Amino acid sequence: MVVLAIGLILVGIFFLVVAAIGTIRLPDVFSRSHAVSLTDSLGAICVLAGLALYQGFGINMLKILVVLVLLMLLNPVIAHATVRAAYRAGLKPQTEEDQ
Template identity: 45%
Template sequence: MIIEYIAAFFFIGGFFFLAVGVIGLLRLPDVYTRMHAMGKCDTLGAGMVLFGLMLLIFDVTNITKLILILVMIATINPIITHLIAKTAYNRGTPMAEGSFLINDYVASQRRRRRRKLQEVAIEEGDETGQ
């Protein structure tokens, strides 16, 4: 009987975190911040709901399958978050107003490539000029 109350606590906590993730998805101003809400709240809410189900079911085979799903979600969600961030940054998705980058890697690489192209063009021009 007491285990049902513990499971109910985990269910309510998991639903709270899933709802907070959806509120963050609706109200945050940017792709990157929305992705932050998705990654953290989704993993934590799914983990708490799965833990409550493990307490309720209490069978070795099914608990093993639930642990497998939990490990799968906890592995997949950071991979997806990382890939979405990388894709958004490489595509140049605009950030919210007032945010800035400290070390803009893509822009510095582009600048370096352009400088190298200019140097090659100047050298070739000199050779053809002589």
């Protein structure tokens, strides 16, 4: 159980690192936000699932699941708000023709 938990947390950390690399490598706000959404999805899911397994069944596991559900509901809203603000401020996403 503990081994599985640690494995999941490590996989989650791998995706968090990839998201950080992506945030640096990608060219503009719009594509960078994709990299950030990688953190919300697989990164957070794996790390929190690992933590839940590590805690074992009980009230703490339920609490972690509540955090996970809230994260899945709130993170898209934040990402959407950021990107919409960028779009309304007049930033145009880079497309193939610009490169």
